[in-house]
Amino acid sequence: MRKIQIQTALIALILLLIWWQAGLWYQSQLISDERAEVADHLASHGNSLATSISSRLDKLNGLHAFVQAEMGSSPELLNQRFSIFARNSYSEDSGIINLAIAPQGIFKHVYPLDAMQGMIGQSLFRDLSPSFRMDVEKAIETGDMVITPPHEMRRGGLGIVGRRAVLDNGSFWGIVSMTMDARKVLQSSGLNATSGDLNMALKDSRSHVFFGEESVFLSDPVIHRVLLPDSYWELAAVPVRGWAGSVQVPLRIAQMAGLIIIGLLVILYYLAASRQDFLSQMIREKTSDLEKELAERKRAEKALQERELHLRAIFEAAENVAFIIAEGKSSVPLILEFSPGAEKIFGYGREEVIGRSISILLSSGDQDKLAKIISRIRNESRLSGFASLVRKSEESFPAMCSLYPLLDETGEVYAALGVCIDITDQKRMEGELVQAKEAAEASSRAKAEFTANVSHEMRTPLNAVIGMTDLLLESDLDPVKRDYVRTIRNSGLSLLSIINEILDYSKIEARKMDIVEGAVNLQEILEAAMEQVAPRAAEKRLELAYILADDLPARIWGDGKRLSQILVNLLSNAIKFTESGEVTVWVDLDSEKKAYHFVVKDTGIGIPEDRMSRLFLSFSQVDTSLARRYDGTGLGLAISSKLVGLMGGRIWAESKINAGSQFHFTIPARMDDARLRAAEDQSSANGPDYSGLTGKRALLVSGIQSSRMMLASHLRSFGLIWEEAATGCEAAEKLEKSRFDVAIADSDIQEPGILEESLSRQDNLALPLIEVGFLGDKARFPAPRVSAFLAKPIRGEQLRGALLLIFGQKEGYAASQVPATQPEKSYSDYRILLAEDNPVNQKVALAMLKHLGYKADLAGNGREVLSSLEQKAYDVILMDIQMPEMDGLEATRFIRTRLPSASQPRIIAMTAFAMKGDREQCLAAGMDDYIGKPVKMEELKRVLERMGSSD
Structure with missing residues (x-):
């Protein structure tokens, strides 16, 4: 076989070499034929061009004959007759631009005169370029017609000039000339630079290409020489795709045909030479396949026997119910096999059930499943489900059963394997689980009811304590008794706070705490939270302030109640562990503007680093010693952490010992919420009127930067212009330099006497003063000088109301902003x-x-x-x-x-x-x-x- 393949390869190689040489010869023949065809085509164009030029030069010869006959006439007569002659000969469409007569080389007669007026008086010997003067001299010397090569004309376009000398008895009389438009001459002869499949070009006898591309003459062109009276032009042409490209189609067809013929010849030889070996090989392969098939069948039969033995062993060893059934003559499923495990569970011996209907194993309520069993056996599909089975003792038990179709050698279903598992214990466990679940739910309900009852029972006496102390504080009490009553009331409120924390924590742990979102006024939430913790802060004389970033919206979307609860918890915690200084809330948007970032910052004792991980754990405090010194349940931060998580944010803390703490938390920012925009629009439409305050000048005096920032933010929103001072001395300097409409001063500033002295001067006596101090403080500045006293932390509306009262807006303000002290x-x-x-x-x-x-x-x-x-x-x-x-x-x-x-x-x-x-x-x-x-x-x-x- 290998010898035949080598012989076939050698024959194929020889045939390919012959095919290659034949292809080269055929290509040269095609190119030769193509050049001959191009030459014929080019000759036709060249002859047409020569005829076109000759027909126009005949008019120049006619002009020469006319001048020879009329040279003896007067110039005027000659001019008249020339105009007549030229009018009959001149045609712009024929490409003739002008006809001219130049006696003694000076142009005196030109047609058309209107267009060629500039030629009159020009000298052929003085005004022409050297090359043109050479053509003139040649025409005079030879007496023959001289054609100048095509050239760019002053008026534009490509021109051809024919000249012929006029002799009078052998002496030079003058020159007649005719100028032609080269492009029109070429067009009239049918020439085009790209004509069909050819690229053509023209050059004069001086090798100047004036038509087509110069590259044509560099591409082995076919050249036809166009003869002129005194010289020649060369017309060249090459195929657009080149000589090789122009013959590609027929060459490829011939090459493909040759390859097909060679391939057929090689195949025929190979088939003829190897037919006998091929048939022998086929016989050997078929014989080998039959031997393999017989061996594979023997292995399959052996594997099937082993599998049956394994299945029988598994069937016999199965502890659960296993049986084989098949459809009987009366369409009743009959038992063919019954495992030892089935004998043990049902109580029947194998001989007792073989050949009997499967119905003896089913309870009366499941007898209707027989038809479904028969249908599944016929449809070759698996059946699984619960069934109620019956033992020989007529005791029923629940089971999980599966039915699997068994196929014979032809793929037909002949029986089904049934497997059942006794699930009596599982059903009992399920029942126990249901009972346990119901017991747990009952316990949860009992806890909820107990919590509610305890809350009710505790709130009832608290209602009396807080209500009666409120009434007592409204009565006339001496200071000692008032302090006693206030202590009782604060203790009641503390107990109420503890109850609320426990209830909130219970709700959160039971996952019954709901987040109810809506449009929330951020400033109102902050001010309300600070108002709740203000009494405790005032007792410690701690500054409370909040700072809102400029890019924050007035309203945000969230749960205002829970946000207030978080802030109150964090503020209370900060005040608890801060003995002096300030507690400040900062609010801004995160860098991606996807969340509102709240920071509660204090100047308190700080938190040890090893205790930070316990901050947000339930019932956990920073240190047991601190638990003895500071009150609290240890639930506030845990509740805050849970609430922040429910709102989709996160909470964390930063702290250093004796350097204060910062508690951070975030909530998602939904600035594009349509409901929020609607609430914002309504708020803007119904917002307070600040027109009475716009443009007023205020002096803001406070030694606490955060307090100044908060007050400045309020003044900015009211439209006031303000200046700030940190001390009484600095404030006095500003009062000397500038005029103000109102002064707002903190009671605890440094150098208050200097400010008081400055306010007592004659030019400042009329300046209204708003004093800011802690809850329960008396005015530090003289009473006549204080127009209003505002308790810290100052609310925006509180400050606005005081300013409106000062600037004569009292009635409007009182009607819309100040709650009445008594009911209408x-x-x-x-x-x-x-x-x-x-x-x-x-x-x-x-x-x-x-x-x-x-x-x-x-x-x-x-x-x-x-x-x-x-x-x-x-x-x-x-x-x-x-x-x-x-x-x-x-x-x-x-x-x-x-x-x-x-x-x-x-x-x-x-x-x-x-x-x-x-x-x-x-x-x-x-x-x-x-x-x-x-x-x-x-x-x-x-x-x-x-x-x-x-x-």
Whole structure:
């Protein structure tokens, strides 16, 4: 076989060499034929060009004959007759630009005269270039026509000039000339630089290419010489694709045909030479395949036997139920095999069930599954599911069963393998798990109810403590007794704070704390949080301030209640561990403008580095010794961490011993929220009017930079212009140099006497002064000089109100901004019904209402409320939730469904319950508002006023 392949390869190589030589010869023949064809084409163009030039030169010869005949005429007569002659001979379309006669070499007769006026008077011997003068001299010497090579004309375009000398009895008389447009002459002869598949070019006898590309003459062109009267032009042409490219198509066809023929010849030779060997090889291969197939079949039969033995061993050893069934003659699945494990579980012997219906193993409730079993066996599909099986003892038990189709050698289903697992123990465990889950849920409900009851029971006495102390603080007490009452009230508030922390932590741990988002006024949240911690800060004389970045929006999207809770926790923590200095809140956007970044910074004792990891753990404090010195449950930071996480942010801390701490947290910024933009637009439309303050000049005096920054931010928002001073001396210098409309001074500045002295001067006597001090402080500056005293931390609206009062906007401000100290007279006429079953709570609520100027009737439960409404109409009902006989929710639903709309009162919930959903339940029942116990007098006052203003 190898010999045949070598012979075939040698023959193929010889044929390829012959094919290669034949291809080269054929290519040279094609190029030769192509050059002959191009030469014929070029001769045609050359002859056409020669004819075109000759026909125009005949007109020059005619002009020469005309001048010979008329040279004896006067110049005027000659000019007239020349005009007639030229008019008949001249045609711009034929490419003749002008005809001219130059007696003695001076142009005197030119046609057309209008276009060629400039030629008159030019000398052929003086005004022409040297090459043109040579042509003139040649024409005079020979007496023959001389053609100048094509050249660029002054008027533009390519020109050809023909000249012939006129002799008078052998003496030079003058020159006649004709100028032709070379391009029109060439066009009239049909010449184009790219004509079809040819590139053509022309050059004169001086080798100047004036038509086409010079590269044509460098590409082995076919050249045709165009003869002129005194010289010649050479017309050259080459194929556009070159000589080799122009013959590629026929050459490739011939080469491909040759290769096909060679390939067929080689294949035929190879097939003919190797036919016998090929057939022999095929016989050997087929024989080998048959031997392999027989060996493979023997191995498969052996493997099948071994597999059957293994399956039998597995079947026999299976502890679970295993059986083989097949469809019987009456379409009933019959048992073919029954494993020892099945014998043990069912109690039947193998001989007892072989050949019987599978129905003896199924409970009466699962007999309908027989049809499904038959269908699955027929469809070659697997069946799995739960079944109730029956032992020989007629005891039923649950099982998980699977049915697998068994295939014969042809791939047809002949039986099915069934496997069942007794799941009695699993079902028992599932039941136990369900019971455990129900017990856990019951325990959780019991804990929630216990927490709610404990909260209710603790808030009820706290309601009396805080309510009665509020009333006592409103009465005339001497300083010692007032201090005692304030101590009792603060202790009650501390206990309330602890209860709230425990309840919040319980909600968070039970995952029942919801985040309710909305548009939040950031400045109001900060000021409200600081107002809650202000009394404790004032006791330590700590400065409280907040700084908002300039690029922050006025409103952000988030949960205002939880944000306030986080800030109060962090501020309280900072104040607790800070004995002097300041606590400042900084708020800005992060670098990517995707989150609001809050920083609570203090100048306190700091936190050891090894304690930082415990900061946000539940019931954890920095140090046990500090726990004895500082109060607290250890839940505040843990609750804050959980709330920040629920809001989608993160919290962390930085601290150094004796250098203060910084607590950071972030919440997501949703600046593109449509709801936030709508709230912002509404706020802008209903915002306060600052027109009375715009342009006023203020002097801001404070030794605390953060305090100055916060006050400056307020003044900027009001439209005031201000200057800052850190000491009394610096403030006095500014008062001497500039005029101000108001001064705002901190009580604790350095050198206050210098400022007081400066304010006492004649030119500053009329300057209003707003003094800023801690809660409970008296004015440091003389009373007549102080126009207003504002307690720290100063709220924006508080400062704005004071400025409006100073600048004569008192009425407008009071009407829109200052809450009334007593209810409107119309409010005191309210008909109020108090629904409360606890005598202590009744006493506290009635006393508060009386102090606020309201009168109220009393009902001990829901049924008494309904009875009171039958006898009298009420404007407001203060409704407790937990009452005997009929609770507050049931009474509210009854009122909302039974009373006509004109008689419907406002219902305000007053409850000591504080668990998740309490407020929502009250509002869903039809109540208008909600007050949690212990009730604070200010909160009760605001709610009643809000009810009155909404009527």
